Amino acid sequence: IAGITQAPTSQILAAGRRMTLRCTQDMRHNAMYWYRQDLGLGLRLIHYSNTAGTTGKGEVPDGYSVSRANTDDFPLTLASAVPSQTSVYFCASKNSKGTEAFFGQGTRLTVV
Amino acid sequence: AQKITQTQPGMFVQEKEAVTLDCTYDTSDQSYGLFWYKQPSSGEMIFLIYQGSYDEQNATEGRYSLNFQKARKSANLVISASQLGDSAMYFCAMREAGPTGTASKLTFGTGTRLQVTL
Numbered sequence: 001i002a003g004i005t006q007a008p009t010s011q012i013l014a015a016g017r018r019m020t021l022r023c024t025q026d027m028r029h030n031a032m033y034w035y036r037q038d039l040g041l042g043l044r045l046i047h048y049s050n051t052a053g054t055t056g057k058g059e060v061p062d063g064y065s066v067s068r069a070n071t072d073d074f075p076l077t078l079a080s081a082v083p084s085q086t087s088v089y090f091c092a093s094k095n096s097k098g099t100e101a102f103f104g105q106g107t108r109l110t111v112v
Numbered sequence: 113a114q115k116i117t118q119t120q121p122g123m124f125v126q127e128k129e130a131v132t133l134d135c136t137y138d139t140s141d142q143s144y145g146l147f148w149y150k151q152p153s154s155g156e157m158i159f160l161i162y163q164g165s166y167d168e169q170n171a172t173e174g175r176y177s178l179n180f181q182k183a184r185k186s187a188n189l190v191i192s193a194s195q196l197g198d199s200a201m202y203f204c205a206m207r208e209a210g211p212t213g214t215a216s217k218l219t220f221g222t223g224t225r226l227q228v229t230l
Contacts, residue, residue, distance in 0.1 A: 042222040103157035
Protein backbone atom coordinates (compact mmCIF):
# COMPACT_ATOMS: atom_id res chain seq x y z
CA ILE A 1 0.00 0.00 0.00
CA ALA A 2 1.34 3.42 -0.90
CA GLY A 3 -0.55 6.37 0.51
CA ILE A 4 -4.22 6.09 1.30
CA THR A 5 -6.59 3.43 0.01
CA GLN A 6 -10.36 3.21 0.05
CA ALA A 7 -12.64 0.25 -0.56
CA PRO A 8 -14.89 -0.40 -2.31
CA THR A 9 -14.41 1.95 -5.27
CA SER A 10 -18.12 1.87 -5.99
CA GLN A 11 -21.24 0.32 -4.51
CA ILE A 12 -24.97 0.20 -5.13
CA LEU A 13 -26.81 -0.25 -1.86
CA ALA A 14 -30.45 -0.83 -1.04
CA ALA A 15 -32.01 1.73 1.28
CA GLY A 16 -32.09 0.57 4.88
CA ARG A 17 -28.96 -1.57 4.55
CA ARG A 18 -25.84 -1.12 6.64
CA MET A 19 -22.57 -0.34 4.87
CA THR A 20 -18.98 0.26 5.95
CA LEU A 21 -16.57 2.17 3.75
CA ARG A 22 -12.97 1.27 4.46
CA CYS A 23 -9.97 3.59 4.55
CA THR A 24 -6.36 2.65 5.23
CA GLN A 25 -3.22 4.77 5.14
CA ASP A 26 0.43 3.83 5.52
CA MET A 27 1.88 7.29 6.09
CA ARG A 28 1.46 7.17 9.88
CA HIS A 29 -0.61 10.34 9.76
CA ASN A 30 -2.46 11.04 12.98
CA ALA A 31 -5.28 13.11 11.49
CA MET A 32 -7.81 11.46 9.21
CA TYR A 33 -11.05 12.69 7.65
CA TRP A 34 -14.14 11.59 5.78
CA TYR A 35 -15.70 13.92 3.23
CA ARG A 36 -18.62 13.60 0.90
CA GLN A 37 -18.67 15.32 -2.46
CA ASP A 38 -21.91 16.40 -4.08
CA LEU A 39 -22.35 18.41 -7.24
CA GLY A 40 -22.30 22.14 -6.57
CA LEU A 41 -21.52 21.69 -2.88
CA GLY A 42 -17.83 20.89 -2.97
CA LEU A 43 -16.48 18.62 -0.26
CA ARG A 44 -18.16 18.57 3.12
CA LEU A 45 -16.61 17.09 6.23
CA ILE A 46 -18.52 14.19 7.79
CA HIS A 47 -16.25 13.04 10.63
CA TYR A 48 -12.64 13.40 11.57
CA SER A 49 -10.10 11.83 13.91
CA ASN A 50 -7.25 13.64 15.63
CA THR A 51 -5.44 10.46 16.58
CA ALA A 52 -6.12 6.80 17.24
CA GLY A 53 -8.88 6.42 19.81
CA THR A 54 -10.51 9.83 19.18
CA THR A 55 -13.14 10.98 16.70
CA GLY A 56 -15.19 14.10 16.13
CA LYS A 57 -18.16 15.33 14.13
CA GLY A 58 -17.80 17.45 11.06
CA GLU A 59 -20.29 19.52 9.12
CA VAL A 60 -22.67 16.71 8.05
CA PRO A 61 -22.35 13.84 10.56
CA ASP A 62 -25.96 12.64 10.76
CA GLY A 63 -26.47 9.07 9.61
CA TYR A 64 -22.75 8.25 9.77
CA SER A 65 -20.42 6.86 12.40
CA VAL A 66 -16.68 6.29 12.50
CA SER A 67 -14.13 4.51 14.63
CA ARG A 68 -10.36 4.80 14.96
CA ALA A 69 -8.99 1.71 16.62
CA ASN A 70 -5.47 2.29 15.26
CA THR A 71 -3.47 4.87 13.31
CA ASP A 72 -3.88 3.26 9.91
CA ASP A 73 -7.61 2.55 9.63
CA PHE A 74 -10.60 4.88 9.69
CA PRO A 75 -13.82 3.15 8.58
CA LEU A 76 -17.05 5.04 7.93
CA THR A 77 -20.34 3.27 8.64
CA LEU A 78 -23.82 4.04 7.37
CA ALA A 79 -26.10 2.28 9.85
CA SER A 80 -29.23 2.44 7.68
CA ALA A 81 -28.60 3.96 4.27
CA VAL A 82 -30.96 6.51 2.72
CA PRO A 83 -31.04 7.82 -0.87
CA SER A 84 -29.72 11.25 0.26
CA GLN A 85 -26.48 9.51 1.17
CA THR A 86 -25.84 8.85 -2.50
CA SER A 87 -22.53 10.62 -3.03
CA VAL A 88 -18.82 10.22 -3.63
CA TYR A 89 -16.97 9.64 -0.37
CA PHE A 90 -13.36 10.60 0.16
CA CYS A 91 -11.07 9.64 2.97
CA ALA A 92 -8.08 11.88 3.66
CA SER A 93 -5.14 12.09 6.02
CA LYS A 94 -2.91 14.96 7.01
CA ASN A 95 0.66 15.09 8.24
CA SER A 96 1.47 16.43 11.67
CA LYS A 97 2.84 19.72 10.30
CA GLY A 98 -0.38 20.33 8.45
CA THR A 99 1.46 20.99 5.19
CA GLU A 100 0.27 17.95 3.24
CA ALA A 101 -3.11 16.30 3.04
CA PHE A 102 -3.72 13.34 0.78
CA PHE A 103 -6.91 11.75 -0.41
CA GLY A 104 -7.96 8.23 -1.25
CA GLN A 105 -9.35 7.52 -4.68
CA GLY A 106 -12.95 7.85 -3.51
CA THR A 107 -15.95 5.57 -3.14
CA ARG A 108 -18.96 6.18 -5.33
CA LEU A 109 -22.01 5.11 -3.35
CA THR A 110 -25.52 4.91 -4.78
CA VAL A 111 -28.40 4.23 -2.41
CA VAL A 112 -31.56 3.02 -4.15
CA ALA B 113 -20.06 33.61 5.64
CA GLN B 114 -18.25 31.21 3.36
CA LYS B 115 -14.85 30.18 4.64
CA ILE B 116 -13.49 29.58 1.15
CA THR B 117 -14.87 31.32 -1.93
CA GLN B 118 -14.09 30.39 -5.49
CA THR B 119 -16.02 32.81 -7.65
CA GLN B 120 -15.22 31.28 -11.04
CA PRO B 121 -17.40 28.22 -11.68
CA GLY B 122 -15.72 27.74 -15.07
CA MET B 123 -12.67 29.03 -16.90
CA PHE B 124 -11.24 28.56 -20.37
CA VAL B 125 -7.60 28.98 -21.30
CA GLN B 126 -5.68 28.32 -24.47
CA GLU B 127 -2.91 25.79 -24.45
CA LYS B 128 0.47 27.27 -23.46
CA GLU B 129 -1.14 30.31 -21.87
CA ALA B 130 -1.09 31.06 -18.14
CA VAL B 131 -4.28 31.06 -16.10
CA THR B 132 -5.18 32.29 -12.62
CA LEU B 133 -7.82 30.57 -10.52
CA ASP B 134 -9.18 32.74 -7.74
CA CYS B 135 -9.60 31.82 -4.11
CA THR B 136 -10.47 34.05 -1.17
CA TYR B 137 -10.77 32.90 2.40
CA ASP B 138 -12.11 34.03 5.71
CA THR B 139 -10.47 33.22 9.01
CA SER B 140 -9.60 34.87 12.30
CA ASP B 141 -6.76 32.43 12.98
CA GLN B 142 -3.21 33.71 12.79
CA SER B 143 -1.88 30.30 11.81
CA TYR B 144 -3.54 28.58 8.88
CA GLY B 145 -2.69 26.87 5.63
CA LEU B 146 -4.03 26.97 2.11
CA PHE B 147 -4.12 24.06 -0.30
CA TRP B 148 -5.00 23.55 -3.91
CA TYR B 149 -6.22 20.27 -5.34
CA LYS B 150 -6.86 19.08 -8.88
CA GLN B 151 -9.72 16.70 -9.61
CA PRO B 152 -9.61 15.30 -13.16
CA SER B 153 -12.58 13.56 -14.71
CA SER B 154 -11.33 10.28 -13.30
CA GLY B 155 -12.33 11.61 -9.87
CA GLU B 156 -9.25 11.42 -7.68
CA MET B 157 -8.16 14.42 -5.63
CA ILE B 158 -4.57 15.35 -6.40
CA PHE B 159 -2.67 17.57 -3.97
CA LEU B 160 -0.94 20.38 -5.92
CA ILE B 161 0.48 23.02 -3.62
CA TYR B 162 0.48 24.34 -0.06
CA GLN B 163 1.00 27.81 1.41
CA GLY B 164 1.37 28.46 5.13
CA SER B 165 0.15 31.73 6.58
CA TYR B 166 3.62 32.50 7.93
CA ASP B 167 5.47 31.58 4.74
CA GLU B 168 7.20 34.68 3.40
CA GLN B 169 7.62 33.36 -0.12
CA ASN B 170 4.83 32.37 -2.45
CA ALA B 171 4.73 28.60 -2.88
CA THR B 172 5.75 27.10 -6.21
CA GLU B 173 5.61 23.53 -7.52
CA GLY B 174 6.68 23.15 -11.12
CA ARG B 175 4.13 24.97 -13.29
CA TYR B 176 1.95 25.76 -10.27
CA SER B 177 2.42 28.81 -8.11
CA LEU B 178 0.31 30.32 -5.42
CA ASN B 179 -0.20 34.08 -5.41
CA PHE B 180 -0.68 34.64 -1.68
CA GLN B 181 -1.94 38.07 -0.65
CA LYS B 182 -2.46 37.84 3.08
CA ALA B 183 -3.95 41.29 3.62
CA ARG B 184 -6.54 40.64 0.93
CA LYS B 185 -7.08 37.07 2.15
CA SER B 186 -6.57 35.64 -1.27
CA ALA B 187 -4.63 32.59 -2.41
CA ASN B 188 -4.91 32.37 -6.17
CA LEU B 189 -3.47 29.46 -8.10
CA VAL B 190 -1.45 30.32 -11.19
CA ILE B 191 -0.85 27.63 -13.78
CA SER B 192 1.79 28.57 -16.32
CA ALA B 193 2.05 27.14 -19.83
CA SER B 194 -1.29 25.33 -19.66
CA GLN B 195 -1.51 21.84 -21.07
CA LEU B 196 -4.53 19.86 -22.25
CA GLY B 197 -4.05 17.58 -19.27
CA ASP B 198 -4.68 20.51 -16.93
CA SER B 199 -8.38 20.36 -17.80
CA ALA B 200 -10.02 19.47 -14.48
CA MET B 201 -11.84 20.80 -11.43
CA TYR B 202 -9.64 22.76 -9.06
CA PHE B 203 -10.42 23.14 -5.39
CA CYS B 204 -9.01 25.58 -2.91
CA ALA B 205 -9.00 24.52 0.74
CA MET B 206 -8.02 26.05 4.06
CA ARG B 207 -6.65 24.42 7.19
CA GLU B 208 -7.51 26.21 10.40
CA ALA B 209 -6.60 25.22 13.92
CA GLY B 210 -9.52 23.48 15.52
CA PRO B 211 -10.59 23.97 19.13
CA THR B 212 -8.22 22.47 21.67
CA GLY B 213 -8.29 18.71 21.43
CA THR B 214 -9.68 18.59 17.92
CA ALA B 215 -7.98 18.04 14.61
CA SER B 216 -7.47 21.02 12.40
CA LYS B 217 -9.92 20.67 9.53
CA LEU B 218 -9.76 21.29 5.83
CA THR B 219 -12.59 23.43 4.48
CA PHE B 220 -13.13 23.43 0.72
CA GLY B 221 -14.46 25.85 -1.82
CA THR B 222 -16.95 24.75 -4.45
CA GLY B 223 -14.33 24.53 -7.16
CA THR B 224 -13.49 25.96 -10.58
CA ARG B 225 -13.73 23.87 -13.72
CA LEU B 226 -10.81 24.65 -16.02
CA GLN B 227 -10.96 23.76 -19.69
CA VAL B 228 -7.76 24.03 -21.73
CA THR B 229 -8.36 24.52 -25.44
CA LEU B 230 -6.15 24.16 -28.49
